[in-house]
Amino acid sequence: MKTHFHRLFLAFSIVFSLVLINMSCSEVTANTKGNKINIPETADAELPAKPIAEDFKKYWYAGDAEITSYELEQARYGQIRKGKAALIFVTEDFLPNRQVKADNWSKSNVPVLKLNATKNFNTGIYPYSIMSSTFYPVANNQHAIKVTTSMQEWCGQIYTQLNNREQFEIKAHSYFEGEEDKDFTLEKTALENQIWQQIRIDPKSLIVGETKMIPSFEYTRLKHVEIKGYNAKATLSNSGDQTIYTIEYPKLNRTLTINFNTVFPHEINSWEETFKSGYGPNAKMLTTKATKIKHIKTPYWRQNATKFESMRKDLGLE
DSSP states (O other), rough: HHHHHHHHHHHHHHHHHHHHHHHOOOOOOOSSSOOOOOOOOTTSSSSSOOOOHHHHHHHTTTOOOOEEEEEEEEEEETTTEEEEEEEEEEEEEEEEOOOOOSOOTTTEEEEEEEEEEEEEEEEETEEEEEEEEEEEETTTTTSEEEEEEEEEEEEEEEEEEEEEESEEEEEEEETTTTSSSEEEEEEEEEGGGGGHHHHHHGGGGSSOOOOOOEEEHHHHHTTOOOOEEEEEEEEEEEEEEEEEEEEEETTTTEEEEEEEEEEEEEOOEEEEEEOOOOEEEGGGHHHHEEEEEEEEEEEEOOOOOOOOOHHHHHHHHH
């Protein structure tokens, strides 16, 4: 009887463990079986899905995420603040209708290259924490499926979410008067939030020339400007092993410049963002800068034990 009970208990434990593993943040592969990556055509795809290159498969489907840390100089309230930034890229399966990470493989899943971008810095006595998540199809044939941005500081919290359906559906919540509980739609246009993945997948797909683009949610919320498409000019310049992508927004008096490696996998080395910081007569043009500290590939979702905390020091994040 004891032996039978022990076997039942052991079987239950194994099943329960598998469930927990499946529920974890294990973005190891995206829509893969063996060496095949399924790229389904979605209803709102603007272009045919492009085949996945072998070097892309080897790099992005090796069971790791890519983590890059940066020294941050953030313009806020008319001054430059020291901090840290990180870009975490990883592939995963995405449910096109529910627009969340898929727990199980299916032919209808959309493989995405996800970017979690974080910033942490202090303004005097109180800290800022900013995170943006962008889910961009590996097929590189439509706009990002989903974008979310949250911001926490001692005055309060802000959250913005875009879902790509028939139109861009946007929900925004804020503790600021005039920005609270917004729910609206926009006609589809280029998204600044997704250009980081386009760089990593194929820089040649980046928009060049005059365009209309929705600035990053981080910028629109920090500066309290309307979320919409603004006229912009984009340029792509190459200087050997480095390529620079620049977006200028004349009406916003803002410029974003991203420096990345010309050859695949096009690691992002640094970026700069110039805009007017501060309020009233004390506002002035300042430049936010992020410069690479270290780059690693690792399955971070398996490294949540205390023994892995030293990895943050190695990345220069502590």
